[in-house]
Amino acid sequence: MFGFLIRRLFVAIPTIFIIITLAFFLMRSAPGSPFDLERPIPEAIKARLAEKFHLDKPIATQFGYYLKDLSKGDLGPSMKYKDKTVSNIIAEGFPVSATLGLSAMSLAVIIGSMLGGFAALRQNQVGDFAVMGMAMTGISIPPFVTGPVLALIFGLYLGWLPTAGLDRGQLTFTHLLLPVITLALPQIAIISRLMRASMIETLRSNYIRTAYAKGLPGYAVVFRHALRAAILPLVSYLGPATAALLTGSIVVEQIFALPGIGRQFVMGALQRDYTVVMGVVILYATLIILLNLVADILYGVLDPKVRYD
Amino acid sequence: MKYFSRLTLGLIAASALVLSGCGGGKEVDDAGLTLHRGNAAEPLSLDPHLSSGTWENNIIGDMFIGLFTENAAGEPVPGMAKSWSASEDGKTWVFTLRDANWSDGVPVTANDFVFSLRRILNPDTLAQYASLLFAIKNAEAVNNGTMALEELGVRAIDDLTLEILLEYPAPYLPGLLTHYTSMPVPAHVVTEKGSEWIRPENVQVNGPFKLTEWRTNDFVHSVKNPQFFDAENVCLNEIFYYPTVDNNSAERQVREGRLDLNTDFPGQKLEFLNKQLPGFVRVHPYLGTTYFSFYTRKKPFDDKRVRNALGMALDRDFMTAEILKSGQIPAYSLVPPGVANYPKGASVKWANLSLDGRREQARALLMEAGFGPDNPLNFEYVYRNTRDNPRVAPAVQADWNDIAPWVNVTITGTETQILYANLRSGEFEVSDGAWIADYNDAQNFLYLLETRTGQMNYAKYSNPEYDDLVDRSNKELDVEKRAALMQKAEQIMLDDMPVIPMWYEVNRALVDPRVSGWADNIVDIHRSRYLCIDRSEQN
Numbered sequence: 001m002f003g004f005l006i007r008r009l010f011v012a013i014p015t016i017f018i019i020i021t022l023a024f025f026l027m028r029s030a031p032g033s034p035f036d037l038e039r040p041i042p043e044a045i046k047a048r049l050a051e052k053f054h055l056d057k058p059i060a061t062q063f064g065y066y067l068k069d070l071s072k073g074d075l076g077p078s079m080k081y082k083d084k085t086v087s088n089i090i091a092e093g094f095p096v097s098a099t100l101g102l103s104a105m106s107l108a109v110i111i112g113s114m115l116g117g118f119a120a121l122r123q124n125q126v127g128d129f130a131v132m133g134m135a136m137t138g139i140s141i142p143p144f145v146t147g148p149v150l151a152l153i154f155g156l157y158l159g160w161l162p163t164a165g166l167d168r169g170q171l172t173f174t175h176l177l178l179p180v181i182t183l184a185l186p187q188i189a190i191i192s193r194l195m196r197a198s199m200i201e202t203l204r205s206n207y208i209r210t211a212y213a214k215g216l217p218g219y220a221v222v223f224r225h226a227l228r229a230a231i232l233p234l235v236s237y238l239g240p241a242t243a244a245l246l247t248g249s250i251v252v253e254q255i256f257a258l259p260g261i262g263r264q265f266v267m268g269a270l271q272r273d274y275t276v277v278m279g280v281v282i283l284y285a286t287l288i289i290l291l292n293l294v295a296d297i298l299y300g301v302l303d304p305k306v307r308y309d
Numbered sequence: 310m311k312y313f314s315r316l317t318l319g320l321i322a323a324s325a326l327v328l329s330g331c332g333g334g335k336e337v338d339d340a341g342l343t344l345h346r347g348n349a350a351e352p353l354s355l356d357p358h359l360s361s362g363t364w365e366n367n368i369i370g371d372m373f374i375g376l377f378t379e380n381a382a383g384e385p386v387p388g389m390a391k392s393w394s395a396s397e398d399g400k401t402w403v404f405t406l407r408d409a410n411w412s413d414g415v416p417v418t419a420n421d422f423v424f425s426l427r428r429i430l431n432p433d434t435l436a437q438y439a440s441l442l443f444a445i446k447n448a449e450a451v452n453n454g455t456m457a458l459e460e461l462g463v464r465a466i467d468d469l470t471l472e473i474l475l476e477y478p479a480p481y482l483p484g485l486l487t488h489y490t491s492m493p494v495p496a497h498v499v500t501e502k503g504s505e506w507i508r509p510e511n512v513q514v515n516g517p518f519k520l521t522e523w524r525t526n527d528f529v530h531s532v533k534n535p536q537f538f539d540a541e542n543v544c545l546n547e548i549f550y551y552p553t554v555d556n557n558s559a560e561r562q563v564r565e566g567r568l569d570l571n572t573d574f575p576g577q578k579l580e581f582l583n584k585q586l587p588g589f590v591r592v593h594p595y596l597g598t599t600y601f602s603f604y605t606r607k608k609p610f611d612d613k614r615v616r617n618a619l620g621m622a623l624d625r626d627f628m629t630a631e632i633l634k635s636g637q638i639p640a641y642s643l644v645p646p647g648v649a650n651y652p653k654g655a656s657v658k659w660a661n662l663s664l665d666g667r668r669e670q671a672r673a674l675l676m677e678a679g680f681g682p683d684n685p686l687n688f689e690y691v692y693r694n695t696r697d698n699p700r701v702a703p704a705v706q707a708d709w710n711d712i713a714p715w716v717n718v719t720i721t722g723t724e725t726q727i728l729y730a731n732l733r734s735g736e737f738e739v740s741d742g743a744w745i746a747d748y749n750d751a752q753n754f755l756y757l758l759e760t761r762t763g764q765m766n767y768a769k770y771s772n773p774e775y776d777d778l779v780d781r782s783n784k785e786l787d788v789e790k791r792a793a794l795m796q797k798a799e800q801i802m803l804d805d806m807p808v809i810p811m812w813y814e815v816n817r818a819l820v821d822p823r824v825s826g827w828a829d830n831i832v833d834i835h836r837s838r839y840l841c842i843d844r845s846e847q848n
Contacts (some may be wrong), residue, residue, distance in 0.1 A: 081361075083354050083508070155561065156565055166566065257554075
């Protein structure tokens with residue numbers, strides 16, 4: 001187990017390096033630069049700005065500079081925000097995105113797996129169709145529709161919850177509820193479908209029939225034997241999905257005016273703020289790798305057939 | 310599990326009920342004299358020398374006051390200048406400063422102004438907007454690095470007397486000096502803290518509000534500065550500025566009462582908002598024009614008959630009334646109406662013809678230029694793929710294709726900043742674009758088409774007669790004569806049609822009627838010191 005961990009971490013380093021390299025060169029190959037604005041900057045100033053950020057040098061040299069700073073843990077200054085560094089921006093935005101993402105994911109896992117399990121136990125009955133119908137609706141209606149609708153109903157018409165924003169920078173329950181639900185809805189749908197499929201498959205396997213044959217009560221079979229196996233596909237889905245939610249959802253952050261890094265990432269890409277985009281990519285890549293690792297370890301815990309050696 | 314299914318059914322039923330009955334429930338917070346200002350975007354910097362956005366100006370202008378500032382109506386009024394005089398040739402201006410302090414109690418002196426103007430023009434400051442001050446003597450050379458900072462034509466005669474020398478008489482100087490590029494920064498703080506001076510913990514201001522907190526993408530918070538020279542007339546105690554990038558979300562926040570105002574709203578919702586939020590909707594002409602440019606160095610756009618033909622065939626009334634739908638005015642000149650010192654304005658000659666008449670004339674002009682069934686006119690029109698532009702482009706294409714069956718236009722959407730980069734380097738045939746003036750003067754529009762403007766003259770229009778007239782207007786001290794020169798220049802340019810004026814811009818805002826002191830104005834500048842909010846009134 002320990003050897004497995006070490007090996008995985010060793011593989012992670014070149015993986016992250018490749019991602020950094022790809023992201024760096026892809027970003028630079030996009031047309032334009034951070035200093036191509038609607039209003040042009042005088043040539044002399046532009047040249048000095050380019051010099052400041054090493055943009056005047058060959059791209060390979062620039063990459064060298066970037067890696068050198070990165071090895072010291074320095075993500076560099078933002079090329080657009082003159083008064084802030086990339087670390088400042090991520091440090092301010094990530095807690096918001098992470099809180100939002102984790103809450104949404106927890107909600108989605110709890111409700112999604114309950115709904116999925118429920119549907120599987122009533123396969124091809126009214127309950128199943130109702131749940132799966134809701135799931136299909138959840139997948140088909142995108143957050144940029146559900147978000148504003150929820151904000152209108154609960155924020156404006158009922159006046160129960162704020163329509164957007166935070167409470168002066170504080171993450172409070174009422175301010176996060178609507179964005180969390182908006183973000184969780186499609187995930188609930190996906191998870192319940194995953195859960196239903198794998199639960200149905202598990203319920204047909206021999207050891208479940210054996211368990212029933214031994215005379216175990218229904219709930220014991222389902223919760224002690226079936227659930228553990230049925231949840232496996234979910235675990236492998238959750239790794240990358242959590243990473244995606246943690247690093248923010250551009251749509252939900254935009255609709256609810258939340259200061260997360262998802263919005264920052266997209267703005268950065270559009271404005272060619274190279275360093276901000278790179279910073280978020282690195283964070284994202286690291287999270288995906290870590291969470292996949294966690295998923296793999298959980299596999300070993302949940303599935304007696306998996307052994308790491 | 311049974312319980313759960315009942316719960317879900319209950320939820321469905323509940324949401325159905327909610328959808329059918331829409332009761333109003335507006336939260337009125339009891340924050341008193343706190344203003345919540347929706348401010349369109351996240352500031353990239355709050356340093357007046359490093360900023361370049363109108364949304365940054367909204368915050369910065371509440372923090373710093375230049376020699377001149379804006380009144381509630383957006384007109385230039387004395388700020389830090391108590392009195393001033395200009396020499397006969399209009400090139401030497403002497404300002405007497407009022408007795409005022411920075412927020413830490415240190416007096417604001419003429420040296421702060423000298424320090425600030427040198428700072429923004431210092432090439433090491435990397436100010437993107439320094440060129441706006443090139444009217445100041447030697448400013449351009451200093452900014453290029455070819456002349457020492459000390460050579461800049463600005464000097465402190467004593468603590469409260471400042472002298473500014475100009476390259477040419479600029480009658481619009483007071484307007485120009487309201488701009489954030491010429492706002493003073495506290496020399497004592499900047500010298501000590503360097504680039505960190507603008508951080509909330511370090512900054513000192515001479516304006517009505519002082520920055521206290523800035524959370525990226527969340528809000529900027531400022532509180533009243535008791536040291537401000539006119540503090541007794543400032544009503545608000547604190548202001549929150551929110552980067553309301555999504556104007557649909559901002560509109561909901563205004564309706565909820567979370568925002569007291571927002572400097573934009575979705576244009577196509579004008580009618581709906583007029584009904585939903587009576588008294589909130591503000592639409593006012595703005596200091597900007599949307600215009601299309603021809604790359605006049607390329608055939609066939611080097612022919613003014615072709616340019617005029619394409620210019621007259623566009624149905625501006627349809628585009629503004631049916632597509633944009635938020636008050637934009639069809640444009641037949643480059644300089645919008647209502648611009649200062651330019652009462653009469655020019656206009657294209659065919660402005661009053663019917664669309665059919667114009668289309669016919671356009672066809673005739675194109676045939677005269679050699680186009681016809683055997684020699685079709687094919688070209689590409691590029692547009693910015695943001696805001697309303699993608700909805701306008703097909704109408705433009707249709708109008709041009711309707712001139713004759715042998716006119717074929719392809720349209721291509723492009724990212725805004727890429728499009729402007731292409732415009733500057735001349736990689737286009739016909740393109741849309743817009744200009745929002747830096748200060749309220751016709752000269753700021755006309756300079757766009759001067760030969761010496763270079764890159765920003767997208768059309769690469771070059772007409773010695775036009776250049777000469779604009780140049781003379783820059784040197785003319787008499788306001789009326791100056792206006793006449795500019796008008797003549799604009800008329801020559803419009804006849805040549807290097808650019809097609811499309812519509813004059815409007816500024817849109819949602820302002821809670823409980824906010825007082827908000828006056829619609831052409832420069833769209835609304836300083837918070839004039840605003841107040843009465844929360845005792847319900848709406």
